[in-house]
Amino acid sequence: MSDHGPQSSAPRVGIQFQDLAKQEHAAHFGMWVFLGSELLLFAGLFGLYTAYRVKYAPEFAEAVHHNELWIGTTNVVILIFSSFTVAWAVHSLRRDRRRTTLWSLAITLVCGLLFLVFKGIEYGMHFQEGVFPGHHYAYKEMPGHGAQLFFTLYYFMTGLHALHMIGGLAVIGWVTARVARGRTTSAYPVPLVLGALYWHLVDSIWIFLWPMFYLTTS
């Protein structure tokens, strides 16, 4: 997003910007617009979840019960913590504490990977039971259409979220490398700030997915 990402620690102002503050503002604001757009990508799925939950309330509740509560809950804690560490990384970079920044980012990356590992474990458990999306669904204990749709949506929403997670890991990894090489410093922390914003969005979506897919309400 930072169109004129500086190649050295001395920030370069693009010709179109009046000054550095404008450029920083543009990058920051552009990221927010992008995040808003990203959120709307999930909107359709939220809408479908609403509709099918209304239509198949009992089956949804039963299917929610089937998901591994401990995995979902562990993952929500992991992501909240990683949100904190990435915020802490931004905070530290602004105060020129490079080591703390790097450590915070490293913990964030580990958290992200851990999240994906748990997610993978859960997918594996589902696959063994025959809980596949769509036509391939073959779970005998919940043969109803509602459960099938629930799991299709589950795969779609958590899958899309996991893709964003992978994207977030790539961005944070890239920023970590920049910080480590001294390319992103307190003089122009924008790449890290933007990466962190993205990470927080991914976290926020999971905060909503958690009650939708793991907390039973029957």
Place this chain on the structure above:
Amino acid sequence: MDKTEPQVMAEREHPGSGAKYVVALIALLCLTALTFGLHYVTVGELGMAVALTIAAVKVAIVALVFMELREAMVATRTVAAVAVAFVVLLCLGVFADVGFR
């Protein structure tokens, strides 16, 4: 509308204390625990409503503190509010159909 750019600069040059991040983290974990506890107590649609309300509060904390929306410009805050509003709008429009057929 964009008069507050100096604030961003100020935030960059004089970062506040990190205590707010720690407080936010503790609040988020407490709310998570609360949701977890409540889901054994509340049932049905009420339980879902409670859980989603707490989730909304948590996301608000993430946005305001971690994402620094509290210090952000009006325009940025508007972007965030509009995006959320349209997600809600889509769900409401669909609900008004499926729920009342």
Place this chain on the structure above:
Amino acid sequence: MNEFMRKLLMLPPQASTLARSIDYLHYFVIITTMIGAAGVAALTLYFLIRYREGTGRDRNPPPDTRPHHARGGVSLWFELSVFGGLLALFVVWWIIGFSQFIRIAEPPPDSMTIYVVGKQWMWSFAYPHGAGSNGVLYVPAGRPVKLLMTSRDVIHSFYVPDFRLKTDVVPGRTTQLWFEVKEPGRHPVYCAEMCGPGHSEMRAEVIALADADYERMIQGLAQAQVAGPVQGLAIPFEAEPREPLSLAAMGQRVAAEAGCLRCHTVDGTPHIAPTWAGLYDAVIPLADGTQLIADAAYLTRSIMDPAAEIHRGFTNVMPSYQGILTAPQIGAIVEYIHSLRDVSRSPGEAPLPAPIQGTVPLVTPLEGTAPGEPRAAVPNSTGATP
């Protein structure tokens, strides 16, 4: 006036009871639209000519030195009354239109019900008496008729321009449409939702008959006395029973005639094929280890392509009935299986519902039966099960 406007706008005849009032709103709306567009164009043209460069009029007003984003031109009150009036006009359209829509959406309680099935690319109709027809819908004139419609494949839309009515026909759901035809006559039916290469040939016809003719027609006592050739895919009327039957009873008869009951029992007794007792909406195990719900869609598929999803524990010996049974016949069989839903799957556990003797009323309460209520009446018309 009505006739003049209708012809001017090329609207088809107003054949249903609702059509005329809908057309009145149509005239109101379209005339307003034309006045609006013509008025704006005329005013624009007038200004374009009057204030064209070099007429001298262009320099009339003293230069306006207020900032450009200040209000100008006309008074605020004038603007507010224009837009307020316009909004009021639109809201009036909405009020009339929506109240008419509610009338369109709610059939009178005494409507007779006809089942409509859309599939690529034809329309099938099943009457309460057990008869069926393809491509031609026979209705009595002067009586409200409610169509309960569903689709076998993709979304279609049942559209009768002469009635000013149309409703999408959605697979997996039942939508409804009602009308009352004013006089005997013929009215084209189109499919209005793109449904594949045969979309534009998916036409049919509504033939409205006088009440007495309709009764005779439907009971097979007389052919319809309608002049002119039958349009579209019309297929001559078929399967007129001697006595009025419910759809489920019709299904029972078809099942017996087509040989279904040689393998499928209806009282839960184990036999060559899965019993139909309690089958509908039951969860059944399949040969490949999966499970599914034996809903109408599954039952229909199994009649058309029996080998696709085999009930566990049975060998497939059943031929495909695709092309042998018509859509209304299959619908009737499915309805018959539906009527056996509350019969116990293993014999002896619960008493079978006693067969109801004699005829059933002309308008059967098929669509009104909820789970738990007694199922639709099944007259034992053909006697013994082979």
Place this chain on the structure above:
Amino acid sequence: MTSYLTETTGIKSWLLTKDHKRIGLLFMIATALALILGGVFALLLRFELVNPGPDFMDGLTYNRMFTHHGIVMVFLFMVPVIPTVFGNFFLPMMLGAPDVAFPRLNLASFYVYCAGAVIVLASLWFGGVDTGWTFYTPYSTSSPTAVATAAFGVFVVGVSSILTGLNFIVTVHTLRAKNLKWMEMPLFVWAIYATAIIQVIATPVLGMSLTLVAVDHAWALGIFDPNMGGDPVLFQHLFWFYSHPAVYIMILPAMGVVSEVVCTFSHNRPSSYRAIAFSSLGIAFIGFLTWGHHMFVAGMSVLDVGIFGILSMFVAIFSAIKVFTWTITLKHGRIRFTTPMLYFFGFMFLFVFGGMTGVAVATSSLDVHWTDTYFVVAHFHFIMVGGTLTMYLAAIHYWFPKMFGRMYPERWGLVGATGVILGFIFTFTPQFLLGNAGMPRRYWTYPAEYQWLHVASTAGATILALGLVVTLGYLIWALFKGPRAERNPWDSRSYEWLAPTPPPVHNFEAPLEITRGPYDYHLPESP
């Protein structure tokens, strides 16, 4: 100072340019190709319909043809055209900025658009798509044609649309010249800004719903499949949540062009700047609340029919405010009747008629008869062609001198515009009547009583096509042989005319400082 056209030379300097003006021209070429392709599809459709029976197509070919006409015209032409061509070229100039906020992103947007267009057209190679541009399930998930390819292509084009929208929003917020206040931006900027908001909010929803269709088509996920408990009507909700606002993506930029053209050529300030600026935002937001009026007979709840019906009435008021304001702007003006003004006049009739028939079809009981007939086809073509295409042509003529440094021939311009407008009226007025008579859309054979109206419509389409060909011809001539243009040939007060003609790479000789409004016609022109 050398102009942006000649500053650097060679193919590479164009293909890898980050100059917003050159990117605008690249988009102009790409969208013009899309227009030609979509137009050829349209003509083939019209000629097939001359006879009630089959002529030179079969049902499947016809379905593929109208589907590709729709997809190409909507996603490759109407949605991107004015923002990416004139928005790209003039938005920064109207703000007094040297470029957009993210020039590299801007170029990326062009190539993403090209990639999407190639994928969409590749679907033709793989057998085409026959679902209509609406991709309604479950037909789209069961159709044997290349649905997944086309849906993916549209998704990619959508990404381009989001990137452009994002870029413009940030540009407006951060790159206004010194002293340029929000209420002193030219009205075209407001229109593009409102459009960008819709692009950013609505397009992801389309992306997701088409992804669901594509995935469902490829791997049978069945999320809308009634055999698996799904509800196909939900797809329509998601689709129209984008595609109704998309109508405003198409028309708002055209309205921005109207505001500029009418003020410049009547030499007058807008009768109410605020009314035009804020109604753009109003349309952008209220436009999101009306999507359900496409689904009145789709089996939606009666409650939703009522809600979406009344909300649709409100959105029309904003358009009415604009129309009214433009008309009053002419009053006491000093009007120069040029080709853009002829297009403006055509627009005023076609848009008002098209818009009011829009309110008519949102009237629920009338919609029951009209929806999915030629009435709806005629209605939205009045908006899309009568509104957007005419103003796109007006914009080309209006800004031609600034973009290329040459004047177009005025007489030929008036001839071309007359052909386009009359041809248009002859094409689509019969279609209103066809719809009234009950002719469903997307029919390739039809009852014989409709034939004469179809013949009239096809004749009109031929005139329309001739008008467009004439226009293309003299514009290409003017590109090379037209008389040289001055800096401000229309004597406009808008800021883009302060730059040299054609503009240099970073637009202005010196950073622009705004000392007057963009419509201060009472002041003498002072650069």
